[in-house]
Amino acid sequence: MFGRHHHHFHGRHAFGRGPFGFHGHDREGFGRGEGREGREGFRGRGRGGRMGRFFEQGDLRFVVLKLIAEKPAHGYELIKAVEEAAGGAYAPSPGVIYPTLTLLEDLGYVSVSEGGGRKLYTITPEGEAYLADNQPMVSGLFDRMAQVAAASAAFSPQILRARENLKTALRLKLTAGALTAEQVKAIADALDAAAQAVEQA
């Protein structure tokens, strides 16, 4: 029943290791509905770009636990709740959320009730005590997410649209077939020019 992720969590239970880097993925293929469209053109698995980690190691469990404490929820709801808390700048993937929930259950911090084919996670007294013990850290995490949410709100729809246009055009060009040396140079020059223009804006 337990997959590799579960094993990982029990393998090295180190807290606070690893880098902290902002991460905001583009949510391609995140939701099931979107995923069916978003996967077009993709072959293979795990090809998504990784730009760093939003949470430090072990931080996500505090966020999840806090959200469950506020309102019992199932996995998908928690993904959306985290995304909302981060202003859409970050949304944990299912491959992160479910092992985390399993870990919290194993630790006795949440209890699970099955109903309608879903698992509803509810915080336990142990979980509440754990949250209380780590209150400063939890507050800090939510403050940080609020900052990220505020920062992401600064991106105008115009910029986001233009960025998506660029990505789409580039992808179509690169997947259309082998490019000539001239085409490669022209594309590279255009990208360099755009980068310079952005820097000077």
Add this chain to the structure above:
DNA sequence: GCTCTTGTTACACCGACTAA
């Protein structure tokens, strides 16, 4: 029957750690 939602798993990538 189709679509959407939810849960799970496989696999790839990245960074930290560790031994040589």
Add this chain to the structure above:
DNA sequence: TTAGTCGGTGTAACAAGAGC
């Protein structure tokens, strides 16, 4: 210092159930 290993995190794929 460097290469190998390990663990965490990400996306993609898939299955099952619910609602239409």
